[in-house]
Amino acid sequence: MADPRFFDRAGPFTLAALARASGARVWRDADSDKLFRDVAPLETAGPDEVSFLENRKYLAAFRASRAGAAFVDLEAVGAAPPAMALLVAEAPYKAYALAAQAFYPMTPAAPGRAPSTLIDPEAIVPEDCTIGANVVIEARAKLGRRCQIGANTVIGAGVVIGDNCLIGANVTVSHALIGARVVLHPGVRVGQEGFGFAPDPAGPVKMPQLGRVVIGDDVDIGANTTIDRGSGHDTVIGAGTMIDNLVQIAHNVVLGRGCILAGQVGISGSTRLGDFVMIGGQGGLAGHLKIGTGARIAAKAGLMRDVPAGATVCGIPAVPIADFMRQTAILQRLGRKKDGR
Amino acid sequence: MADPRFFDRAGPFTLAALARASGARVWRDADSDKLFRDVAPLETAGPDEVSFLENRKYLAAFRASRAGAAFVDLEAVGAAPPAMALLVAEAPYKAYALAAQAFYPMTPAAPGRAPSTLIDPEAIVPEDCTIGANVVIEARAKLGRRCQIGANTVIGAGVVIGDNCLIGANVTVSHALIGARVVLHPGVRVGQEGFGFAPDPAGPVKMPQLGRVVIGDDVDIGANTTIDRGSGHDTVIGAGTMIDNLVQIAHNVVLGRGCILAGQVGISGSTRLGDFVMIGGQGGLAGHLKIGTGARIAAKAGLMRDVPAGATVCGIPAVPIADFMRQTAILQRLGRKKDGR
């Protein structure tokens, strides 16, 4: 059960209610009126808790679990312990997420402003926002309804933020237009000058960075991630894009809708991604590339060329995944052969 | 045109004035008295805006551009649309940067101190500095003339900062001596303890970190970059060096003058770089190495050995670029051969 010092729980819920909340269906002869008090991982869940199985790595834990119920797909039904009620869904992890949201609804913070908040008289901050201690909101910044801003965060002059945004503590935002329901985790930096200069024997000549950062609705940006503003064009983060911690997005980069960037990814200046592109952890992209819709770039990849829509690439320099697998296999075979093994 | 919510524009300027500001020359029969109102990228520039072409990837955009004028090199002259005036320069990007600086001059912030600033009575902060909200300046710290310090930044005891430095919001500086015209972007950490300890069966024994960070003039350090202080020697960043976001500089590292470090580079302890070394994004250097003047280390490289002056190295482990190209080509060839393609 989630630590009550940090989380407030709703419920209990019947299986039937959980099925409704999650879009799953109650499997056969389960008691759909039985009450469940919480969600929990397979290893720790008890008889009045609900768990899930999706990644087959955890099949042994599933077979041994004392969970009273679990979200599963059809194929996992046969492997369930006899006492476990089943909620069957095509995407059990998603169904479990929806059930967890029912147990732990986002409770909006009470509106208000810490006394130490510094809001410029020319800034617009609706009364229903929650503004933390020592927050600085500069001239002409404009917040949407019901935004929450964490302590010690700085919102620069002219920044526009949509409704229902959650901005963590110690965040810095400048030169940015941000949509609705955007989440910025602690330590995020948005809108600072990009890395732009012309090399010169007398020392680098700085290029004024005259663009903005434009962030669509429903974007989530991880802790200590940095997103530079454009140099002329804007830096754009498409709606619904999820960005993990410590990611670097350089100036003029354009991410489409629904992209997923894992931790420590880096994207160099002016590279453009289509929609639904996925990049694994620590992947790096050179500048001025075009990445097609639905492309997948493996963790650790070093990308030097454009990638067509739907392709999967791996390696340094990155190549199509089939080539990468073959290169890796050959290299391993050669290594063994030369040694006569 | 740059968003007036974020940027104040000067001008308009004649072609002749832009040529003077940038060191370019007006090409042949252009009307050097025509007024230009702004700089803009090729794709969006209109008839009273100035753009540029340097990277040939954008040649198609150049041919199709409606820009009234553009900075180009001699070879690009022939490709220009007929209505476009040309400003010819050996380094068009640099010339454009100087023109952009003319349109968007850095306007110094009004001197002053936010009421919530906490400046130790023993600190020295000239009256012409601009000190943001909630800034903390500890005992005996000493700022130069006309420094700007962003909100929620902490300047530790004894730190010395030169004239005309720009320090962003949410920055932390300790144990450091910083030159003039240095820029620290938001979230930079300078001067904290390095990663120094002696392994021991009873638990690591921490080595007191007794050095400083010494930063030369005209250095630029990107958002959320971390620079640890030396353990005995100092950590040194040479004058004119440009460091991008999320870079890690360990204790005792010495960077020469005019180095360029792209995003997410990491340099391990006690490694020393000569002048004008370039490191591509996500490059990593082992500790205790010597990198000669003008060496170039590719993006994603993993460097385990010293690099002579002027060399270019790639790969993991990093090898001279010719070797890397050959290795990559052979591997790709073998991959194809084994499959009979």
Add this chain to the structure above:
Amino acid sequence: MADPRFFDRAGPFTLAALARASGARVWRDADSDKLFRDVAPLETAGPDEVSFLENRKYLAAFRASRAGAAFVDLEAVGAAPPAMALLVAEAPYKAYALAAQAFYPMTPAAPGRAPSTLIDPEAIVPEDCTIGANVVIEARAKLGRRCQIGANTVIGAGVVIGDNCLIGANVTVSHALIGARVVLHPGVRVGQEGFGFAPDPAGPVKMPQLGRVVIGDDVDIGANTTIDRGSGHDTVIGAGTMIDNLVQIAHNVVLGRGCILAGQVGISGSTRLGDFVMIGGQGGLAGHLKIGTGARIAAKAGLMRDVPAGATVCGIPAVPIADFMRQTAILQRLGRKKDGR
């Protein structure tokens, strides 16, 4: 000598006192009553300063050093300059660290609270803590004795922190239980939501992140490192673990005791490390892996599979070090052969 603007020195000490403090022994005929005033690197140490030699890369500097004494192992004794007194230890770097601690003892800050501190009435903060300017401590947070919290740091609701912790400036902590003697360097982010969602055609469905971060005693976490809270399980950092700057630890990761993670390492969700695992700089681990006790993962490695206890792995994808060396050698040989060199 360490800059007195930043460091307060104790001493002087006799060789005999330094030998006692460090567990080393005075070599033969040295004058054990002579006074030493400081520790210093080999290159700069003078006749009344103590240095050390451990890494043989610095043997030339050792031979040329003017240091009055040095910590060395037995094999280095013969290489010492004639005027240098020797302190012999099995682990000279550790002995030097202990001597340096004697010269530069950690002086606890004077207890107190800056007037701008915001401590919730329901938080527990002992009187002997030192709380910096603009620090925010939220409801029901509980600090141990003698903790120091740097300026502009935010400690979230319900967080528990043990005795004698040192938390730097501009840090954010939430949803965490932290042991004693833990050090969080500036800009650390602990306890924010992990990167958890179920992909869905209608947009990602966020998984409530219901776990905590549990940090053992004597852990050290580098600047701007991010540690997400668990999603159901906790994220756990074992006692005595040392983590460098800009490291990413995803939700549900478990690190054993005494692990060492160099800069910019990234560990994906639910991966579990045994005790005393070492990971080199920029190493990356996929999710849901098990890494055995004492395993070593090379810098830059990309780990896709479990690693048995005691193994050393390198490369992308990571393989046992012997395989990696062979692959690298073969590739280099082939490269040369094909060119007839």
